[in-house]
Amino acid sequence: xxxxxxxxxxxxxxxxxxxxxxxxxxxxxxxxxxxxxxxxxxxxxxxxxxxxxxxxxxxxxxxxxxxxxxxxxxxxxxxxxxxxxxxxxxxxxxxxxxxxxxxxxxxxxxxxxxxxxxxxxxxxxxxxxxxxxxxxxxxxxxxxxxxxxxxxxxxxxxxxxxxxxxxxxxxxxxxxxxxxxxxxxxxxxxxxxxxxxxxxxxxxxxxxxxxxxxxxxxxxxxxxxxxxxxxxxxxxxxxxxxxxxxxxxxxxxxxxxxxxxxxxxxxxxxxxxxxx
Amino acid sequence: xxxxxxxxxxxxxxxxxxxxxxxxxxxxxxxxxxxxxxxxxxxxxxxxxxxxxxxxxxxxxxxxxxxxxxxxxxxxxxxxxxxxxxxxxxxxxxxxxxxxxxxxxxxxxxxxxxxxxxxxxxxxxxxxxxxxxxxxxxxxxxxxxxxxxxxxxxxxxxxxxxxxxxxxxxxxxxxxxxxxxxxxxxxxxxxxxxxxxxxxxxxxxxxxxxxxxxxxxxxxxxxxxxxxxxxxxxxxxxxxxxxxxxxxxxxxxxxxxxxxxxxxxxxxxx
Amino acid sequence: xxxxxxxxxxxxxxxxxxxxxxxxxxxxxxxxxxxxxxxxxxxxxxxxxxxxxxxxxxxxxxxxxxxxxxxxxxxxxxxxxxxxxxxxxxxxxxxxxxxxxxxxxxxxxxxxxxxxxxxxxxxxxxxxxxxxxxxxxxxxxxxxxxxxxxxxxxxxxxxxxxxxxxxxxxxxxxxxxxxxxxxxxxxxxxxxxxxxxxxxxxxxxxxxxxxxxxxxxxxxxxxxxxxxxxxxxxxxxxxxxxxxxxxxxxxxxxxxxxxxxxxxxxxxxxxxxxxxxxxxxxxxxxxxxxxxxxxxxxxxxxxxxxxxxxxxxxxxxxxxxxxxxxxxxxxxxx
Numbered sequence: 001x002x003x004x005x006x007x008x009x010x011x012x013x014x015x016x017x018x019x020x021x022x023x024x025x026x027x028x029x030x031x032x033x034x035x036x037x038x039x040x041x042x043x044x045x046x047x048x049x050x051x052x053x054x055x056x057x058x059x060x061x062x063x064x065x066x067x068x069x070x071x072x073x074x075x076x077x078x079x080x081x082x083x084x085x086x087x088x089x090x091x092x093x094x095x096x097x098x099x100x101x102x103x104x105x106x107x108x109x110x111x112x113x114x115x116x117x118x119x120x121x122x123x124x125x126x127x128x129x130x131x132x133x134x135x136x137x138x139x140x141x142x143x144x145x146x147x148x149x150x151x152x153x154x155x156x157x158x159x160x161x162x163x164x165x166x167x168x169x170x171x172x173x174x175x176x177x178x179x180x181x182x183x184x185x186x187x188x189x190x191x192x193x194x195x196x197x198x199x200x201x202x203x204x205x206x207x208x209x210x211x212x213x214x215x216x217x218x219x220x221x222x223x224x225x226x227x228x229x230x231x232x233x234x235x236x237x238x239x240x241x242x243x244x245x246x247x248x249x250x251x252x253x254x255x256x257x258x259x260x261x262x263x264x265x266x267x268x269x270x271x272x273x274x275x276x
Numbered sequence: 277x278x279x280x281x282x283x284x285x286x287x288x289x290x291x292x293x294x295x296x297x298x299x300x301x302x303x304x305x306x307x308x309x310x311x312x313x314x315x316x317x318x319x320x321x322x323x324x325x326x327x328x329x330x331x332x333x334x335x336x337x338x339x340x341x342x343x344x345x346x347x348x349x350x351x352x353x354x355x356x357x358x359x360x361x362x363x364x365x366x367x368x369x370x371x372x373x374x375x376x377x378x379x380x381x382x383x384x385x386x387x388x389x390x391x392x393x394x395x396x397x398x399x400x401x402x403x404x405x406x407x408x409x410x411x412x413x414x415x416x417x418x419x420x421x422x423x424x425x426x427x428x429x430x431x432x433x434x435x436x437x438x439x440x441x442x443x444x445x446x447x448x449x450x451x452x453x454x455x456x457x458x459x460x461x462x463x464x465x466x467x468x469x470x471x472x473x474x475x476x477x478x479x480x481x482x483x484x485x486x487x488x489x490x491x492x493x494x495x496x497x498x499x500x501x502x503x504x505x506x507x508x509x510x511x512x513x514x515x516x517x518x519x520x521x522x523x524x525x526x527x528x529x530x531x532x533x534x535x536x537x538x539x540x541x542x543x544x545x546x
Numbered sequence: 547x548x549x550x551x552x553x554x555x556x557x558x559x560x561x562x563x564x565x566x567x568x569x570x571x572x573x574x575x576x577x578x579x580x581x582x583x584x585x586x587x588x589x590x591x592x593x594x595x596x597x598x599x600x601x602x603x604x605x606x607x608x609x610x611x612x613x614x615x616x617x618x619x620x621x622x623x624x625x626x627x628x629x630x631x632x633x634x635x636x637x638x639x640x641x642x643x644x645x646x647x648x649x650x651x652x653x654x655x656x657x658x659x660x661x662x663x664x665x666x667x668x669x670x671x672x673x674x675x676x677x678x679x680x681x682x683x684x685x686x687x688x689x690x691x692x693x694x695x696x697x698x699x700x701x702x703x704x705x706x707x708x709x710x711x712x713x714x715x716x717x718x719x720x721x722x723x724x725x726x727x728x729x730x731x732x733x734x735x736x737x738x739x740x741x742x743x744x745x746x747x748x749x750x751x752x753x754x755x756x757x758x759x760x761x762x763x764x765x766x767x768x769x770x771x772x773x774x775x776x777x778x779x780x781x782x783x784x785x786x787x788x789x790x791x792x793x794x795x796x797x798x799x800x801x802x803x804x805x806x807x808x809x810x811x812x813x814x815x816x817x818x819x820x821x822x823x824x825x826x827x828x829x830x831x832x833x834x835x836x837x838x839x840x841x842x843x844x845x846x847x848x849x850x851x852x853x854x855x856x857x858x859x860x861x862x863x864x865x866x867x868x869x870x871x872x873x874x875x876x877x878x879x880x
Binding site: 327330331332351352353354355356357360361363365367369370371375379380382383385387388390391392436 | 550551554758759761762765766768769770772773775776777778779780822823824826
Binding site: 112 | 577601605852
């Protein structure tokens with residue numbers, strides 16, 4: 001009889017402490033769409049108490065409380081939600097970040113990743129903060145394996161020369177030391193813009209005669225830019241009708257899993273004639 | 277030159293604006309308690325001379341002395357307590373008459389004084405009374421006629437409690453009534469309060485009537501200085517103003533009177 | 547003449563009351579949704595540990611105080627400059643000092659010399675402002691005579707040059723840096739450091755005190771420089787001191803809170819319409835009125851599209867500009 005009571009109380013105690021450790025553990029506010037997505041992927045979305053108006057993926061994220069937009073967020077709202085961890089991006093208003101930190105709130109800034117590897121590292125860092133390293137490593141192992149697989153398959157294919165335009169007025173293309181370059185490289189293309197400055201004149205790019213031009217959407221500007229390129233009928237990309245407009249969100253700030261999806265799309269663009 | 281009784285002396289004054297002198301070797305003295313009129317054709321340097329006398333323009337070479345002391349050696353505040361200027365320019369302002377006249381007390385304000393003292397208020401009251409503008413105290417300056425405004429400007433100068441009053445064409449834009457008012461006021465101030473007056477006048481007859489001495493400028497130089505009947509002869513006037521005139525004597529005041537002779541009548545004049 | 551001292555107390559007292567009223571109102575409203583009746587009890591909560599206390603004291607109060615400092619400083623500078631130059635369109639930014647500050651900040655961000663926290667950004671901004679002030683002074687205030695027209699024209703030109711250079715820097719910068727520069731220029735009252743806010747409010751109040759010592763000079767100069775000289779004012783010294791003081795004040799305000807426009811242009815005119823043109827009344831009223839206006843605009847900016855915030859410069863521009871047009875039409879008709 002006594003043993004049963006002991007076991008029962010132990011079980012209850014264990015259950016309560018387990019629940020307490022889960023319920024009282026984290027209150028997360030995410031200030032970036034990719035960070036929000038990652039939080040959902042890592043399975044701790046119930047501890048997510050605030051997001052931005054741009055956090056639209058997954059759909060459930062839209063039901064969370066909004067604390068602001070991409071760059072600026074409302075400090076008062078954040079304080080009211082009583083967070084234990086705030087995930088900020090390099091775009092978040094530094095003054096407001098400093099304000100939160102001065103009030104003793106734990107803010108972790110996640111800078112924009114410069115390469116696929118850095119993307120994975122940041123993902124792991126996020127997972128460590130919320131105590132889900134194991135889950136993150138599982139995901140990453142799978143993702144890395146897929147990426148290696150794709151790389152292996154595309155390495156034997158002929159490499160088209162590629163230019164990715166991510167800015168207009170002034171014209172800005174992705175150089176080799178930038179994040180988006182990894183999509184091109186892994187998908188079996190050659191980014192002909194060398195590392196360094198991305199400001200190029202259209203003439204110079206024309207001189208390099210790219211096989212493929214990829215334009216990340218910037219609203220209607222993307223279409224305008226495509227039309228401008230199509231005037232230069234001598235270059236390969238125009239001759240073979242290989243100017244593509246892609247969704248900038250997918251390209252610019254993905255999660256590791258999103259990276260793989262976008263990579264597969266890029267492969268389709270660069271090597272349309274090959275089946276995956 | 278005899279320095280006794282000269283309150284204001286111009287010593288060999290050459291000067292003007294920037295590098296271009298307008299006055300050349302002007303040398304004269306203003307006697308204490310007199311009314312001196314400065315006359316001359318347009319562009320002869322009358323306003324410039326007034327500016328030199330008030331210290332705004334520094335002559336080079338030459339200097340101006342106030343009671344024997346060089347103007348450049350006197351602090352502007354102290355100068356403003358002895359010498360007041362009524363200029364031709366009418367500033368645009370939305371002050372009331374009382375506020376405007378009170379500005380005349382500026383030279384008397386001490387370092388950290390921000391409001392008028394009873395002494396200031398008294399001086400303002402006296403100035404308004406003397407000029408007959410007491411009833412306009414709360415009127416906006418911009419809503420007054422030219423003649424009334426001129427009286428207010430004189431009141432502001434009086435609030436400075438000066439010994440010398442410099443006026444630049446005080447009657448030029450006024451009708452006869454107000455001309456008489458202003459000039460009689462000036463004469464009264466000179467007689468009763470002993471204020472020395474130097475005024476630029478365009479109208480030669482007014483100058484002859486109200487000034488004890490006249491200074492005639494021509495091309496920036498002193499042409500003539502003396503009693504009206506000595507300065508306003510038709511030879512001098514014709515030479516300086518280059519126009520035909522007739523000079524007669526005013527039967528009432530016995531001062532010289534200058535009449536214009538229109539072109540068609542010039543043959544008749546001897 | 548109505549007793550000036552009585553007038554002074556009346557106007558200054560009214561504007562002070564207005565400022566306090568708007569300050570309290572601003573403290574009570576915000577996106578945290580703290581009910582008004584609880585505000586008092588939260589403020590005097592001895593322990594001060596609650597989130598709401600933190601929101602009131604650490605988030606809203608600093609903004610209000612900075613708003614008073616910057617709004618007051620810019621309006622004070624504006625009313626003095628309008629009196630010195632005798633030009634109704636002159637305002638603190640016309641001098642080009644703000645352009646210099648923006649250039650200083652942009653350069654520091656471009657060269658990676660900045661830290662997001664700390665004094666670095668305001669310091670670079672102030673250095674840029676000082677550069678412009680020095681240049682203007684050298685060009686127009688040597689040899690004893692201060693040429694106001696020269697100051698104005700050179701100031702406008704320097705302003706254009708500075709903004710062109712800033713645009714150049716923007717086009718050369720990486721995305722995050724360009725973002726940072728634009729953000730800084732847009733201006734805002736959300737400064738995290740109390741020390742900076744203290745400097746701003748001290749600067750403003752000091753400037754108010756110093757300029758009050760020149761009230762008789764300002765009143766005399768409003769009649770014209772020559773008239774002022776006749777009244778015994780040392781006009782050149784006054785111009786020099788006041789120009790330098792307003793330039794420093796503008797540089798300080800812009801370094802701390804970016805470019806918040808219209809305050810220095812509109813508030814002086816509004817205050818002039820109420821109190822007249824006597825600088826003894828104008829100076830304190832402009833300072834207090836400017837502070838009230840900016841705090842009010844900041845409050846609106848915080849609550850109109852909750853939880854997002856409008857840049858405060860948008861509110862000052864819209865409110866200020868609209869009021870200006872309305873008041874002008876009233877003047878012309880009435």
